[in-house]
Amino acid sequence: xxxxxxxxxxERMRKGVVLKRLREQFFKASTKILDFDQFFTNLRxxxxxxxxxxxxxxxxxxxxxxxxxLSYREVNDALKRRVKIIAxxxxxxxxxxxxxxxxxxxxxxxxxxxxxxxEKSKFHFKAVIIDDSIIYVGSINALSIxxxxxxxxxxxxx
Numbered sequence: 001x002x003x004x005x006x007x008x009x010x011e012r013m014r015k016g017v018v019l020k021r022l023r024e025q026f027f028k029a030s031t032k033i034l035d036f037d038q039f040f041t042n043l044r045x046x047x048x049x050x051x052x053x054x055x056x057x058x059x060x061x062x063x064x065x066x067x068x069x070l071s072y073r074e075v076n077d078a079l080k081r082r083v084k085i086i087a088x089x090x091x092x093x094x095x096x097x098x099x100x101x102x103x104x105x106x107x108x109x110x111x112x113x114x115x116x117x118x119e120k121s122k123f124h125f126k127a128v129i130i131d132d133s134i135i136y137v138g139s140i141n142a143l144s145i146x147x148x149x150x151x152x153x154x155x156x157x158x
Contacts, residue, residue, distance in 0.1 A: 047074035061106035
């Protein structure tokens with residue numbers, strides 16, 4: 001009985017090491033670290049293939065970035081395909097945004113374009129989720145970053 005238990009434990013430990021290596025290799029193969037330009041290039045490619053929904057979590061908004069994002073062919077094509085695009089942002093209030101009027105203007109632009117806008121207080125998380133199969137997580141605010149302003153460099157994991 002002891003030998004059988006020992007063999008079971010040894011086999012489990014051996015498999016555990018193999019599974020750990022497989023997980024590590026899978027993570028390396030499936031994860032990309034993207035800078036500002038790479039992020040938007042990859043995001044646009046993913047938006048072109050999107051079928052169902054997109055959730056953009058970007059607490060802060062900048063007019064220039066929102067306008068540029070709304071002008072992307074991939075965004076407009078997704079909306080024509082009836083892809084639901086949801087933006088989770090901070091509300092336009094003194095405690096939540098540096099530029100209250102700009103934040104509100106951007107919220108209005110997103111709504112006018114057909115986005116569902118969810119206003120949530122006190123968060124700093126940044127992500128983009130596409131069809132529950134692709135996720136970008138990192139330090140890039142997809143709807144507020146301007147490449148001239150980010151120092152040190154921001155990144156996203158895909």
